Amino acid sequence: MSRYRGPRLRVTRRLGDLPGLTRKSARKAYPPGQHGQARKKKSEYALRLEEKQKLRYNYGLTERQLRNYVQKARRKTGSTGQVLLQLMEMxxxxxxxxxxxxxxxxxxxxxxxxxxxxxxxxxxxxxxxxxxxxxxxxxxxxxxxxxxxxxxxxxxxxxxxxxxxxxxxxxxxxxxxxVIDREWVALQINELMVVEYYSRLV
Known part of the structure; x- marks a missing residue:
């Protein structure tokens, strides 16, 4: 899977502010697509997937790269989520x-x-x-x-x-x-949900 090269504002409308992806802000506050304005209750899986996608698009990683980073974070001591963010930031x-x-x-x-x-x-x-x-x-x-x-x-x-x-x-x-502290990470993300997402796959 190659790196995402499509419209960046479409991603920010779907996932929220991603400071690393673009400096532009979307004029429309709802997600793109035909059913973007129809708000639906998200499942637990959808919430975890969304947090994972935030991390992936913000830092510009492929799915394989992100999975490798999660495996590397698990092998290190400390909170897997925080170690994962440190690997991204460094x-x-x-x-x-x-x-x-x-x-x-x-x-x-x-x-x-x-x-x-x-x-x-x-x-x-x-x-x-x-x-x-x-x-x-x-x-x-x-x-x-x-x-x-x-x-x-x-x-x-x-x-x-x-x-x-x-x-x-x-x-x-x-x-x-x-090494960067958690408080300095600019991306608004719940890293524990990313770890939970990969706990079933990795």
Missing amino acids: RLDNTVFRLGLAPTIPAARQLVNHGHITINGKVLDIASYQVRTGDEIGVRDRDASRKLVEENLQYPGLSNIPAHLDFNKNKLVCKVTG
Whole structure:
């Protein structure tokens, strides 16, 4: 299954605000489709599926990638839901987005894939790279890269930078000082429902 490339506002109308997917807001407050305005009581499965879809679309993952992340979170100590969110947030593309270097996570992924971002002084074009404590994220020392990032910094997707990222805007360098806390996760989601959804499948 490939990554979703369809209309993003359609997804936000269905699932609610997804800060990583788009900065636009839907004009219509009800879900898309012929029966969008007909409110129906959702089953327990539908609620869990909706929370899973929020996570998947916000971070731009395929179904297989998300399932692998859930399995990885289960193997680690601590609350599976919180560990899962930490794995999502510590991806390189999401970290670039949270620094304001790109307006959305898809834009941040493109920035990484095109070789504009460095990790510890080396160009890294793998968007799923897990950022670790002590890593130094920077912008490639090229005029094109710096100009692109400086333009994005004027209109960041999210205004607040998480506490675990020590960002120097003048030098365009960020030091990762730890792992993100749950309170800094911008996506409004019930991660326990995502874990429950996969408990029957994984």
